[in-house]
Amino acid sequence: MHLCFSITAHGFGHGAISCAVINKIKQNYPESKITVLSLLPMTYLSSRIKGEYKLIPLGNDFGMLMHSPIEVDRKASALKYLALYNNWDQAVEQEKQILQAIKPDCLISNISPISLAAAISLKIPTASVAPFNWAQIYQAYCLDPLEPEKNLAKSIFDKMASIYQRVNFIYKPLPSVPFNPADEIQIASICDVPAQSSLRLLHKLPSSVKKIGLIALGGLPMQLDLKNWPRIEGWHWLVDQQEDQLRGDMSQLSQLEMPFLELLANSDLILTKPGYGTYCEIAVLAAHQKVRVITLERPDWPETPFLNAFLRSRVPLAEVSISQLKRAILRGIIEQLEGLDYPQIGLCEDGAQQLTEHLMKQL
The missing domain is CATH 3.40.50.2000 (Glycogen Phosphorylase B;)
Known part of the structure; x- marks a missing residue:
């Protein structure tokens, strides 16, 4: 089984989710071949991924442009999405050529609409794994009904939303932001498990x-x-x-x-x-x-x-x-x-295991 992971370079959180899923797949299905499409640093990916994988440094997915870790640059993000919208077909074609060359059995996106559009056009099974999608984030920051560009912004939102709605398997790990709940597969949270504390530090x-x-x-x-x-x-x-x-x-x-x-x-x-x-x-x-x-x-x-x-x-x-x-x-x-007491709540379940079991069974 050859799985291709498209991972946004918008922060390391998306990488952490995807790498945890890759590690679970490699653990349960050691013969699986993994290819990663991403502009995340290879040093980061290699520090997280256990075992062999191939990195193709490619990514048309940028998420949102940021002033800082907590402040979105709304104007620059809107202009960047406008440029992507105007260059949509060329971006999809670029990723189609990559997918045609590597021939994966499934494209797992976190959470590029371009990668998903390319795979869908090639009839490659698709999955997304993320607590939200970029259409939701774009809607929150760029789809302002008071702005004169609102009709074009709505077209950009609709373009992305239509792609996310056509994904075969939409995995939403806890905690997630609902989009189309009826089509979403709710799973437990996904992350690498930190080792127990030691005296080394x-x-x-x-x-x-x-x-x-x-x-x-x-x-x-x-x-x-x-x-x-x-x-x-x-x-x-x-x-x-x-x-x-x-x-x-x-x-x-x-x-x-x-x-x-x-x-x-x-x-x-x-x-x-x-x-x-x-x-x-x-x-x-x-x-x-x-x-x-x-x-x-x-x-x-x-x-x-x-x-x-x-x-x-x-x-x-x-x-x-x-x-x-x-x-x-x-x-x-x-x-x-x-001085606060600890909340009394059960242990976290393994969303990566839940995803792996469901997806591999479907494939």
């Missing part, structure tokens, strides 16, 4: 460290004002920020030379933002009743209410603005979180 940090805080804002850079971070006795912060901001109670992630999932599993507190991959990895850690979460406000992102409800039911969580990430305010939030 503590050995790399000062002996005085008692608690570890991890800043995990995804694949897009975001500058934080660490000079106004509170100093809390026994706490040490793992950060991905400019060196001139670092203090003695901070370590640069890249210098630790440890997998992100291992850092996640060893942390007591995680500062993040609403995003599928990290949220689900944190939810798995809830079994140890150790980690607590501070998440940045992201009220306009369509996933946010679903994601926050999902994670809040599993771990102590505080939602804050960037302006609250300083001195006494942040210290108070951390102290409040440490």
Whole structure:
């Protein structure tokens, strides 16, 4: 069985989902051949995918253009989608030629409408796996009825929506944003399972460290004002920020030379933002009743209410603005979180296993 995964390069969350599915397929069906179409870095993919795969660095799917991990560039995104719409046939033809050359038995998209359109035109079975699709996100940010371009924007939305509606198997992992619920296959959340905590990280940090805080804002850079971070006795912060901001109670992630999932599993507190991959990895850690979460406000992102409800039911969580990430305010939030009891909820099921069993049976 030859499976082709088309993975958007919009952040690492989509990559985390797809790589977890690839690993489950390779585990259950070791003879499967995997090809990946993506502009995600090969270093990232190889750090996640276990076993052999072929990468074709191609992707017409860009998701949304961002000012930061929590702020969408609406205007630039709208113009980018207009350019894609005007170049739609050429983009589909480019990916059709790739698929004709590699001849996969199924195209699994997360969540490119171009890849799906190419596969559908070639009568290749299609599946999508993502908590939302780009038509939904485009609708939220670019389909404004007050704008004079509304008719064209509606055409762009309809173009994408029509492709997603023709997919053979639409897998929506928990927590997801419903689109056409009657056609969607609801499955459990999908992520790689972080290893249990170990002493390896503590050995790399000062002996005085008692608690570890991890800043995990995804694949897009975001500058934080660490000079106004509170100093809390026994706490040490793992950060991905400019060196001139670092203090003695901070370590640069890249210098630790440890997998992100291992850092996640060893942390007591995680500062993040609403995003599928990290949220689900944190939810798995809830079994140890150790980690607590501070998440940045992201009220306009369509996933946010679903994601926050999902994670809040599993771990102590505080939602804050960037302006609250300083001195006494942040210290108070951390102290409040440490005083919260853990929610009583069952363990996460394995959505990657559910998807693999269903899809391979259908194929």
